[in-house]
Amino acid sequence: MYKVKVYITLRESVLDPQGSVVKQALHSMEFKHVEDVRVGKYMELTLPSTVENVEATVEEMCHRLLANPVIEDYRYEIEESVAQ
């Protein structure tokens, strides 16, 4: 089967208000050297190994539902694991 890890973040050009607040909080602690924080989402999907074109399938899922390409970037890792 395939284990897919999907990472979604706001696009660089889009201000991330959550990230800004987290950065301020880190600054108010002892982590004053933090330059930038971007808050995103992480998803794990499991697909059967019978799926053809797994990369194209994951790409389409990201594009159409998991991320909103108007404001979000996504990347993913696909791992094929063999059942023991």
Added chain:
Amino acid sequence: MKFAVIVFPGSNCDIDMYHAIKDEIGEEVEYVWHDADNLENYDAILLPGGFSYGDYLRSGAIARFSNVMKEVVKAAEQGKPVLGVCNGFQVLLETGLLPGAMRRNDSLKFICKTVPLTVENNETMFTNGYEKNDVIQIPIAHGEGNYFCDEETMITLKENHQIAFTYTDENPNGSVENIAGITNKAGNVLGMMPHPERAMDTLLGSEDGKKLFQSIVKHWREKHVVNA
């Protein structure tokens, strides 16, 4: 004229919307569940506010794939008025009937208060009862109303006069160009974060939302009723 109020699991402004049409405007209105597969009998479609599907993933992202949305797209293509308020606006953005996307409010706070709006375009089927630059009092209630679009889209929004409403004084959520509501290019789909259906009676603070629904009815009568 017959309105449909689309109800998703998690919609919570559907009753206000129904009340606005039935009791304040005096037109026919029915609730339509999200799995409906036919909207042929309705002259206008209303997508109410709320938290469809608990705002899971992104506001409106799941509702956008519900069965009824195929019919909403069809109705929009036929030129019927389609109004999305608050979560309804978010659903229209996710569906692609309107350009852009919503971000969380720049304050990260859920804001619930009445704000002044400027009518930027009074030549739409939703705003013909207002004067251009009218300032109207309409409540907002959202945590994700920070409208965003890229610069290219902004240019086309301006060129086609698609910006219907802007926030007049302070921008409560950080939206680009103070946008509160936009239409599609054809002008028959309007999405707005403020709630006109909550501004139907001076007893409850404002009746400035009435003209929006009256505009829809007036436009429809002129188009469909002989000797209107």
